[in-house]
Amino acid sequence: MALRLHSRLVALNVAAMGVILLLLGYFLATSLRASFEAEIEDQLLKSANLARTYIQMHTGSRDSVDLAESIADSLQVRVTIIAADGRVLGDSDLTRDAIAGVENHSDRPEVIQAREIGRGASIRWNATVGVPFIYVATIFDDGSVLRLAMPLGAVENLIGGLRWQLVLAMLVAIATALTFGYMVYAVVSRPLRRMADAFHELAAGNLNSEFPEVGDRDMGVMASSLNAMARSLRGKMEELQDDKMRTEAIVAAMSAGVVVFDREVRVVLANQSIRQLLDIHGDITGRLPMELVRHPSIDLAVREALRGSDVPPIDLMTGSGRILLAKAAPVRTLSGHAELVVMTFHDLTEVRRIERMRKDFIGNVSHEFKTPLTSIRGYAETLLNSELNSKERDPALTREFLGAIERNSVLLQALVDDLLVLARLEAELPVERQPVRIRELVEEHVQTRMPQIREKDIAVEVECPAIEIMADGSRLARAISNLLDNAIHYNRAGGHVRITGRVVSGGFALDIADTGVGIPQEHLARVFERFYRVEKSRSREAGGTGLGLAIAKHAVESQGGSTSVSSKVGTGSTFTIFLPAGHESPAATSA
Numbered sequence: 001m002a003l004r005l006h007s008r009l010v011a012l013n014v015a016a017m018g019v020i021l022l023l024l025g026y027f028l029a030t031s032l033r034a035s036f037e038a039e040i041e042d043q044l045l046k047s048a049n050l051a052r053t054y055i056q057m058h059t060g061s062r063d064s065v066d067l068a069e070s071i072a073d074s075l076q077v078r079v080t081i082i083a084a085d086g087r088v089l090g091d092s093d094l095t096r097d098a099i100a101g102v103e104n105h106s107d108r109p110e111v112i113q114a115r116e117i118g119r120g121a122s123i124r125w126n127a128t129v130g131v132p133f134i135y136v137a138t139i140f141d142d143g144s145v146l147r148l149a150m151p152l153g154a155v156e157n158l159i160g161g162l163r164w165q166l167v168l169a170m171l172v173a174i175a176t177a178l179t180f181g182y183m184v185y186a187v188v189s190r191p192l193r194r195m196a197d198a199f200h201e202l203a204a205g206n207l208n209s210e211f212p213e214v215g216d217r218d219m220g221v222m223a224s225s226l227n228a229m230a231r232s233l234r235g236k237m238e239e240l241q242d243d244k245m246r247t248e249a250i251v252a253a254m255s256a257g258v259v260v261f262d263r264e265v266r267v268v269l270a271n272q273s274i275r276q277l278l279d280i281h282g283d284i285t286g287r288l289p290m291e292l293v294r295h296p297s298i299d300l301a302v303r304e305a306l307r308g309s310d311v312p313p314i315d316l317m318t319g320s321g322r323i324l325l326a327k328a329a330p331v332r333t334l335s336g337h338a339e340l341v342v343m344t345f346h347d348l349t350e351v352r353r354i355e356r357m358r359k360d361f362i363g364n365v366s367h368e369f370k371t372p373l374t375s376i377r378g379y380a381e382t383l384l385n386s387e388l389n390s391k392e393r394d395p396a397l398t399r400e401f402l403g404a405i406e407r408n409s410v411l412l413q414a415l416v417d418d419l420l421v422l423a424r425l426e427a428e429l430p431v432e433r434q435p436v437r438i439r440e441l442v443e444e445h446v447q448t449r450m451p452q453i454r455e456k457d458i459a460v461e462v463e464c465p466a467i468e469i470m471a472d473g474s475r476l477a478r479a480i481s482n483l484l485d486n487a488i489h490y491n492r493a494g495g496h497v498r499i500t501g502r503v504v505s506g507g508f509a510l511d512i513a514d515t516g517v518g519i520p521q522e523h524l525a526r527v528f529e530r531f532y533r534v535e536k537s538r539s540r541e542a543g544g545t546g547l548g549l550a551i552a553k554h555a556v557e558s559q560g561g562s563t564s565v566s567s568k569v570g571t572g573s574t575f576t577i578f579l580p581a582g583h584e585s586p587a588a589t590s591a
């Protein structure tokens with residue numbers, strides 16, 4: 001397993017060559033040895049026959065030892081002459097004394113064979129010399145035997161040489177196999193491995209990995225086309241990533257709450273708005289619809305949408321009293337299956353509140369108009385009747401009725417005026433903050449009300465620094481005017497009105513304090529509401545519209561300020577306007 005393809009190829013090659021060379025060596029050596037030995041045996045036998053003739057010719061004149069030595073000299077072999085009873089008569093390798101002590105040679109295989117068939121041969125290891133010897137024997141008529149022997153060292157040398165050549169051939173073969181293996185490795189295996197590494201990287205998501213353009217031409221072409229593929233894949237992935245980030249940014253920036261559910265009806269994506277709308281903290285990934293909103297209809301809608309049906313929007317109220325409009329829409333795959341469900345939540349709390357306020361306001365306005373209109377109509381009808389019926393004509397009564405009609409018309413006029421002021425305040429944006437001489441403004445308003453002040457014998461005190469503050473002049477004038485009206489109107493005869501301006505931390509405050517009837521605690525929070533009056537009939541009789549404080553509050557708040565009131569029944573009330581120091585002019589307070 002550890003061996004790679006090319007290593008296995010090389011190993012197989014080497015092994016095959018080894019086996020072939022070993023077999024070749026074995027068979028070559030065996031057959032060569034056999035044929036050499038047969039050849040030598042044949043030659044030796046021929047020499048033996050010749051030597052036998054020579055000995056027969058000289059028998060009688062020379063002894064066996066002499067003959068053996070002379071033949072050995074000529075033939076360069078060892079010559080032994082053995083008597084019929086096996087005694088050695090002469091030996092070219094031994095002295096005369098030694099010959100006498102040599103053992104009987106009857107048991108030598110070549111001798112036995114010669115006695116049986118006339119000639120014999122044997123190859124034996126000669127321990128004294130350390131090489132194999134070939135022995136050839138031939139028999140004389142009298143039963144004695146002539147034996148020739150020679151070493152086979154030459155054959156051994158030949159075979160040994162052959163062995164070395166085979167080893168050399170094997171080494172060359174291994175070297176060739178290794179070279180071939182390296183070539184396979186360099187041209188095929190290494191590039192393949194590097195390509196495989198690059199594939200691994202690619203599969204692991206590293207699109208920047210490059211395929212090495214190595215190896216032969218075909219591999220190079222493959223690598224470059226793979227690189228082109230990786231590049232286009234990289235481009236596509238980047239596009240997808242960009243798309244994804246864009247979508248996520250859009251979802252995150254949406255003011256509507258967005259949640260995406262998967263097929264298991266669990267959250268896979270949610271934006272920040274949804275957490276705010278549903279008052280959820282932390283990660284909501286993996287949650288079920290019921291864990292987000294305790295509303296079975298939401299859970300049902302998500303499941304319906306996953307089934308692919310159209311789901312109508314759902315109105316629901318959260319635990320914190322928010323009114324939400326939820327809509328589930330399936331996200332289909334190319335095959336048309338609903339894979340995900342996108343649920344959007346729109347906050348309708350403010351919209352509904354404004355809708356209700358508008359309805360209430362229209363109701364209130366109609367009601368406010370109805371009372372004086374009904375009075376006017378009643379008086380007018382009565383007058384008309386008395387005019388037709390001249391007997392009932394009463395000049396004093398007529399006068400009184402006409403007076404009432406006039407009062408109600410004035411009230412209607414005031415109502416219309418105040419409503420117009422309110423409408424203008426709401427429509428006229430933005431406010432224009434400019435330096436306003438606050439003390440002059442207050443004093444002007446006191447001056448214009450001198451007739452009423454004198455009539456009620458009210459003492460007015462103004463205590464205000466002569467400075468300029470940053471404010472929308474006309475709105476501030478409207479607020480001061482309405483508060484001053486009330487301070488005079490709801491005061492007792494001979495009372496006081498005290499107007500105090502002061503620079504406070506962060507801005508300027510103006511108190512308008514009176515010594516009037518005061519406002520009961522339970523009404524304090526509501527007196528700034530439109531048409532709210534502590535005593536409806538009395539206010540209306542006095543020509544009040546119930547809009548004065550609402551206008552004052554709006555006029556102040558629209559320029560970033562605030563209004564407040566404190567009051568004690570029977571002692572008096574203090575209304576306060578606070579205006580923040582304008583950012584446009586930090587040194588606005590210098591006179």
Ligand SMILES: Nc1ncnc2c1ncn2[C@@H]1O[C@H](COP(=O)(O)OP(=O)(O)O)[C@@H](O)[C@H]1O
Pocket residue numbers: 482486487490491514516517518519527532533534535539540543544545546547548549550573
């Ligand atoms: N200075 C004040 N002292 C006592 N009550 C006041 C004073 N200012 C306002 N109110 C009460 O607040 C109500 C609302 O005032 P406002 O909005 O000016 O309407 P209006 O004066 O037309 O009735 C008044 O009807 C009155 O009951």
Ligand SMILES: [Mg+2]
Pocket residue numbers: 482485486544545546548549
């Ligand atoms: Mg008023």
